[in-house]
Amino acid sequence: MSRSVAILIPPRAELSSVALATDLLQLANRYSCKRTGELRERPTRQAKAPLRTRWLSLDGAPVRLASGAALNVDGAIGNTSSASYDAVLVAAFETRGARDWINTLGMLSPVVDWLRLQAKRETWIAACGGSIGLLADAGLLDGKPACVPWWLEAAFHRRYPAAALQRSTALTHAPGVLCAGPMSAWPALALRLLREITSPNTADWVEKTTLIDATAPASPEALQLHGLVETASLDPLVARAQYWLQQRYSEPVRLDELAASLAVSARTLLRRFRQSTGLAPQAYLQRLRMESARRMLDRTTLPVEQIGRQVGYDDPAFFARLFKRESGMTPSGWRSRAS
Template sequence: MPPRLRPIRVALLAVPEVTSSTLYGFHDTLLAVHRDWRMLHGAEPGESPFRTEVLSLDGRPFRAANGVRIHPDGAMSDAPVPDVVCITDIAVPPGHVLDTAYRPAVDWIRHCHDSGAMVACACSGAVLLAETGLLEDQDATSHWAYCDWLSRRYPGTRWHPERGLLVAGPDRRILMSGSGVAWHMLVLALIARYAGPEAAMQVARINLLDMHAASPVAYASLTRGGRAADPLVARCQAWAAEHYPEDAPVTRMVALSGLPERTFKRRFRAATGMGPLEYVHMLRLEEAKQLLETSDLPVDEIAAQVGYRDPGFFSRLFRRQVSLSPAQYRRRFGALSRQLQQVTGAG
C-alpha cells in the first residue's frame, strides 16, 4: 500500500449516550498503529497514520452514559469533513426512538458521507446511522438485541445480526460491526483499509484481538424481550417458561388460551414476533446453553432434559440457531464460565 501524504483524520462522534470505553478504545487502538509493535520489538516507535478527534454536538464537556466526563476536541459543525466518521456506540434500549436533539448529528453524518467520508459504525450505533437514510436498500448489522426492532423501523434495510463485520454502500464507504465487543473488529478493519493488513495484524496480536471469533449470535440471549403486552399471551409465556420440556407444549398453550388454534397462533405471533413453537424452541435452547456452560452432562442428556427425544434433531436445531454445535459451544463458553466462577469465588 503506497504511503499517504497526509494523516487519516478520524472523527469519533461523542453523543451523550456514548460509552467511554468504546469511544476511547477506538482512540487508543488507532493511535497504537506503527507504535506499539515496534516498541515491543526494540525498534524506534513510529507515528500512527491516524489522527483522531472527539467531536460532540456543541464541543462542551459532558458526562457519558457510564458517568465518565468526556472532553471533546470540538464541535462537529466547526470541524472540516474528516476521512472517517466513527459512531462508536449509543447506549439506548432497543425500541428507543431518537429525539430531535439528534437531528444535527444525523445531518452531519450524512453530509460527511456525501462529501466522501467513510462512516464506521459499531454495535448499537446503528440506531443513529439508520436515521441518516444511508442504509436504505443496504445490508447492515448491529447488536443482536437491536436487529429485530431495527428491522421493523427500517424495513428497507436488510439486517444481519449474525454478521460481525459488514461493508455496505455502492462504493463500500459504510463499515459496520455487530454485537458486543465486536467494535475491535471494526477498528482492525479500518486499520487494514488505511494502513494495510500487516499493521492490523500487529495491533490484533498485541491486544489479543480475535478476528475469527464466534458469530455474535452465539453470544445472544435467544429469549430476549420481555412479556407480551397481550395478557393472554403473557400468561401462556409464563406457563411455557415453567413447562417447556413437556410434550406437546403448543397444544397445552392453546388449551390454556381457550382460543381456536389458528387464532391463538396468530395472536401469539402478533404479540411476540414469533410462533408459539418457535418460542418454545428458544426457551429450550437457552436452557441448553446454560447447562452446557455450567455442567458436564452429556449432550444427549441435556437434549432430553430440555424436551428433545431426538438428540440429532436437538444438535441440528442448536447449530442453526446458535451458529455453533453444542460441543463447540461448551468448549468456548464452558471454559469462560469456569474462569468467572473462579475469580468470583463461586467455583
C-alpha cells in the first residue's frame, strides 16, 4: 500500500530539514522496491513509489531558502486542502531571535488551519526548529510534550503555556505529533516519522544503513546552558549578545569588544542587556561559566583545575572562591555532594 508524505517548506527554510527527510524517504523506497524485486537505479518521488513525497509551499511558488537559493515545489497547501496525507513534516525556518520567530509565525498563519485539518484526518504531524510554533498555534501541542531549540524555550513557554514544554530535550513524541528542536535531532525526527508510517523492517533497515540514532539525546547546548534559558531575551540585540557570549564564554571577554561586534556603544548594550535580563553582560557571562563548570563536575572526572581553565579561569584559587560564592560550596564539595 502506498503512503503519502507532505513536506511543507516555509520561506527561509533550512534546506537540511527538507533534504534529510526526503533522503530517508527515498532510502525507504529503495528498500521496499528491493524486497519486491523492483529496485530502481534512481528512486523518485513519483506516484508509484511506496512512499510518495510532495514538497508544498504556501502558494505553490518556489521557496527562497535561508541560504538565498530558490527551491521549486510540487504544489501549494491552498490547492491541496482536500488531499489527505499519512504524514506532514513542517521544515525548519531560519530564526534571528525570539522576536523574529514570533513575527515569522504570524506571516505563516495560513498554515495553522491546514495543519488542524490534517490532524483531524489522523495524519502524523511533525515539525523542526522554530516551525514547532506552528503546531502550537494549531493547538496540536496542548497538554502534549514539546521541545524547541534551547534559546527559544523561554519565549515558547510564555507564548504557549498549554504545551508541556520539555526543557533540555531534543525530540518529543506524542500520539500523532513529533517535535525536534535542535538541528542535531532532525535526522532522528525523520526516522521516527518514517517508523510511524512504514513497516518496522523498513525503518530498521534505514536506521542501520544511515547509523542515525533515533533516540535523539538531549541537546548538548541545552544541557550546558539549561540554567540560563529563562534569561533568553526577546530584544534582538540582547539575544545576539547572549549568543555571542555563549559561543565564547571560555575566552577573555571585554564589554567594548562585544559592543563593537554588535555595532552599538558599550553604554547602549549595557542598558538594554540589564533591562532585558536583569543582569550586566559580565554577570551573565559569569553565570554561563559557573553553570558549565557545575555540569562538568557532575558529568566528568576532570580535575577541578582543568574545569576552571575550560570555563575561562586560569587561576585555580580564584575559580574556587568564585564557585563557592556562586554555588554555596567548593567545586570539590559540589562533586562529592551526591556520593
